[in-house]
Amino acid sequence: MKIASVITAFCAGLAAATNVQPQPGPKPQNIGIALFKGWQPLDVFGPIEAFWGLGTSQPINIYLLSEDGVSSEIKPYTPFATNSNTSATVLTGYSYANPPPLDVLLVPGGVGTRNDAGVAPVIAFVKEVYPSLQYIISVCTGASILARAGLLDGKRATTNKRAWAFVTQFGQRVRWNPKARYIRDRNVWTTSGVSAGVDGVLGWIEYVWGSAVATGVENGMEWNRVGANDDKFGKLYGLW
Numbered sequence: 005m006k007i008a009s010v011i012t013a014f015c016a017g018l019a020a021a022t023n024v025q026p027q028p029g030p031k032p033q034n035i036g037i038a039l040f041k042g043w044q045p046l047d048v049f050g051p052i053e054a055f056w057g058l059g060t061s062q063p064i065n066i067y068l069l070s071e072d073g074v075s076s077e078i079k080p081y082t083p084f085a086t087n088s089n090t091s092a093t094v095l096t097g098y099s100y101a102n103p104p105p106l107d108v109l110l111v112p113g114g115v116g117t118r119n120d121a122g123v124a125p126v127i128a129f130v131k132e133v134y135p136s137l138q139y140i141i142s143v144c145t146g147a148s149i150l151a152r153a154g155l156l157d158g159k160r161a162t163t164n165k166r167a168w169a170f171v172t173q174f175g176q177r178v179r180w181n182p183k184a185r186y187i188r189d190r191n192v193w194t195t196s197g198v199s200a201g202v203d204g205v206l207g208w209i210e211y212v213w214g215s216a217v218a219t220g221v222e223n224g225m226e227w228n229r230v231g232a233n234d235d236k237f238g239k240l241y242g243l244w
Contacts, residue, residue, distance in 0.1 A: 026214035032107035032138045036067045039076035039096060040126045042116020047143040050202040051110055057221035058209055067106070071125045073099025081122055082115045100129035109137055112201070113144030113164060117171075127152045141193040141208060143201030150194065151175035159189040164197030165237035182243035185235035196235050203230045 035055060037048055055066050070076040079091040098104055111130060116122050131153040134140055142150045147163035150156050151174040162184040163171040172180050181187060186195040186204035188211065195204030206229050210218035222229050238244050 024210045024215045024218075026217075027212050031062065031212060033063055034065050034067065034104060034106050035108040035110065036069050036098070036103060036106040037110045037112070038100070038126050038129060039068060039070045039094070039112070040114075040116050041077065041122040042079060042081040042114050042119060043076065043112045044114035044144060044198060045078055045092070046198050047112030047114060047146065047201050048110075050199060051141075051143065051205045053225055054202055054205045054209065054221055054227075057224045058213070058217070060224070061217060061220065062213060065104075067098050067104050068094065068096040069098045069100060069103055069129075070096040071100055073097065073102060078114075080116075081119045083118050084115065100125055103129075103133065106133060106136070107138045109133060109140050110201075110205075111140070111142045111146040111149050113142070113146040113148070113167075113197075117145040117148050123149055123152075130155065137191070139191045139193065139208065139212075141195070141201075141204060143195050143204065144197045145171050147171050147194045148174050150192070151178055155192060156194070159192055160184075160187050161189065161192070161194040162187050162196055162235075163194060165235070165241045165243055166197060168238075168241065168243055182238040183235060184233055185230050186232050188232075196237060200230070200235065202227060203232075207232055 075093050075095050077091055077093045127149055134155055144164045145167050147161055148171040156175050157177040160179045160181055162181045185200050186207055193204055193208050195201050206218050206222055
């Protein structure tokens with residue numbers, strides 16, 4: 005009985021120790037998503053689903069931004085040969101030149117990040133708006149945009165493991181981690197490829213609002229969350 009009591013107490017203590025408490029101070033409310041030519045659908049819609057779940061219990065606003073402030077296409081540019089038509093267009097409503105007040109900015113990835121001219125406006129916008137943000141989050145090859153804007157210099161970061169060589173060429177002063185699913189370094193969050201954006205955003209929600217809120221969002225999505233240090237794709241692509 006004593007041994008059972010000790011084990012029970014140990015497990016209860018462990019559970020308490022891993023329960024993340026909400027960050028003190030004002031909570032972010034205004035979340036922007038910066039779209040560009042050739043963004044990846046799940047990089048955007050996965051986090052939006054998590055933000056939607058967060059919005060059922062917390063007062064937040066989501067804004068989509070693009071260069072012209074009108075719309076943005078998934079596939080106006082691709083460096084890969086394809087006979088498929090998988091394009092789609094979303095309405096944005098805000099431009100880089102006239103953004104709403106933002107506390108958080110999410111920067112997705114996608115094949116468009118390989119088009120230097122196409123992403124030049126969003127790189128400039130990220131560099132300009134970052135000092136006024138509470139947090140910035142990149143998904144997948146969106147880390148290349150943060151790196152080109154100079155936001156990752158001296159910081160730990162990760163990105164899409166399949167596109168590792170492409171992204172890391174832009175960050176010679178970045179401490180790239182090929183094993184991480186997502187990383188927080190100060191107020192900058194970077195995630196691995198595509199679906200990892202959801203894990204990173206759930207991790208961010210947990211960091212800001214605590215475990216109870218994050219778990220509620222996760223369960224509402226019926227999402228099996230992957231931990232920050234539990235990414236298999238670096239090994240799959242021979243990075244470690």
